Amino acid sequence: MSSARVLGVRVDRINLIGAVELVSEWVKQDKKRYIVTVNPEFVMQAQKDGEFRKILNQADLAICDGIGLRLASRDARVKLIRVTGRELMQALIKKGYKTMLVGSQSGIARKAAETIRLNLVGNPTRFNLEGISEPDVRAINKFKPDLLFVCMGMVKQEKWIVKNLAKLKVKVAMGVGGAIDQLNDPSLVAPVWMQTCGLEWLYRLIRQPWRIKRQLNLVKFAWLTSKQYLL
Numbered sequence: 428m429s430s431a432r433v434l435g436v437r438v439d440r441i442n443l444i445g446a447v448e449l450v451s452e453w454v455k456q457d458k459k460r461y462i463v464t465v466n467p468e469f470v471m472q473a474q475k476d477g478e479f480r481k482i483l484n485q486a487d488l489a490i491c492d493g494i495g496l497r498l499a500s501r502d503a504r505v506k507l508i509r510v511t512g513r514e515l516m517q518a519l520i521k522k523g524y525k526t527m528l529v530g531s532q533s534g535i536a537r538k539a540a541e542t543i544r545l546n547l548v549g550n551p552t553r554f555n556l557e558g559i560s561e562p563d564v565r566a567i568n569k570f571k572p573d574l575l576f577v578c579m580g581m582v583k584q585e586k587w588i589v590k591n592l593a594k595l596k597v598k599v600a601m602g603v604g605g606a607i608d609q610l611n612d613p614s615l616v617a618p619v620w621m622q623t624c625g626l627e628w629l630y631r632l633i634r635q636p637w638r639i640k641r642q643l644n645l646v647k648f649a650w651l652t653s654k655q656y657l658l
Contacts, residue, residue, distance in 0.1 A: 428440065428441055428445075428449075429505045430489070430505060431505035431506075431507055433465075433470055433496055433499050433652065434470050434471075434473075434474060434648075434651060434652065435473065435474075435480065436465060436469065436470045436473050436480060436483050436484065436489075437483065437484045437486075437489050438465050438489050438490075438491050438496055438507055439488060439489050439490065439491070440491075440505050440506065440507055440508055441488070441490065441508065441510065442508045442510060443510045443514055443515065443518060446488065446490060446510055446515055446518075447515070447518050447519060447522070449488065450462075450488075450519055450574075450599055451522065453487075453598060453599050454524055454573045454574075454598045454599065456598070459592050459593070459595070459597060459598065459599075459600075460487035460488070460598070460599050460600075461486055461487055461585075461588050461589065461592060461599070461600045461601065462486060462487065462488045462489075462490065462515075462599065462600070462601040463482070463483050463486040463488070463489045463490075463585055463601075463602065464490055464492035464511070464512035464515070464601070464602065464603070464606075465483060465489050465490065465491060465492055465493070465496060466492045466493030466495070466496065467493050467495040467496065467648040468493075468581060468648075469483060469581060470496070470648060471647055471648050472581070472582055476582065478586065479582055479585065479586070482585050482586065482589050483585070490510045490512070490515060491507040491508060491509050491510060492509070492510065492511050492512050493509070494509060495648055495652075496509075497509050499648075499652040511606070512601070512602075512603050512605065512606045513603075513605075513606035513609050513610070513616070515601075516576055516601070516603050516606050517610075519574055520574070524572075524573035524574050525570075525571070525572050525573045525574070526572055526573065526574045526575075526576070527567060527570055527572035527574070527575050527576070527597075528576050528578065528607070529563065529567070529575065529576070529577050529578070530577075530578040530579065530607065564591060564594060564595065567595055567596070567597065568594075568595060568596040571596045571597070572597050572598075573597070573598045573599065574597070574598065574599050574600075574601075575588075575595065575597040575599070575600040575601070576600075576601055576602075576603045576606075576607075577600060577601070577602050577603065578602070578603050578604050578606075578607035579602070579604060580604045581602070581604055581605075584602035584603075584604055585602050588600045588601075588602060
């Protein structure tokens with residue numbers, strides 16, 4: 428599997444089918460692994476947070492979860508393929524693995540579990556927690572999930588996974604903050620034509636105007652990546 432570097436952050440070149448096949452192999456093994464869903468916001472945060480940048484670069488899999496990354500890689504040797512965290516999460520759940528959803532805000536994980544239950548193929552075990560604490564870690568270990576999806580918001584969820592992975596009895600962990608929101612409210616998912624045109628960010632901004640400050644990172648990202656290739 429080849430990788431590209433976008434402003435110092437590793438992003439792997441892999442499609443959805445390849446990612447699912449890779450995780451399917453991991454679930455059969457004893458080694459613990461974690462996945463990061465890199466997007467322009469992640470990359471920009473990594474510019475000022477060395478710990479976060481290290482977490483991204485040391486991940487077992489770093490998918491390209493952003494049209495901006497794919498566009499930025501056009502001038503690089505490795506052409507990235509976009510795979511959203513939502514797509515990967517749903518595809519893995521449909522495989523029927525023992526899955527746990529955990530969230531830091533009351534009700535988020537529970538509502539997502541109920542939503543997923545309505546759309547699953549098969550009948551995998553589901554579980555969710557309302558907070559993350561030492562008792563929660565013990566609950567996770569009692570359940571021993573193959574897949575652990577953590578929804579605590581970007582950066583915080585990745586740092587929590589890396590901090591706690593060694594003591595968790597899980598096979599694969601992945602932060603899925605935004606994906607959980609979209610599972611709970613499917614209307615937040617942009618129409619296919621907007622996704623194809625790379626306008627998903629605009630749709631989310633229209634639906635959630637409060638994201639405007641976060642969207643400014645996209646402008647900074649576009650400037651830095653274009654500047655990098657122009658120099």
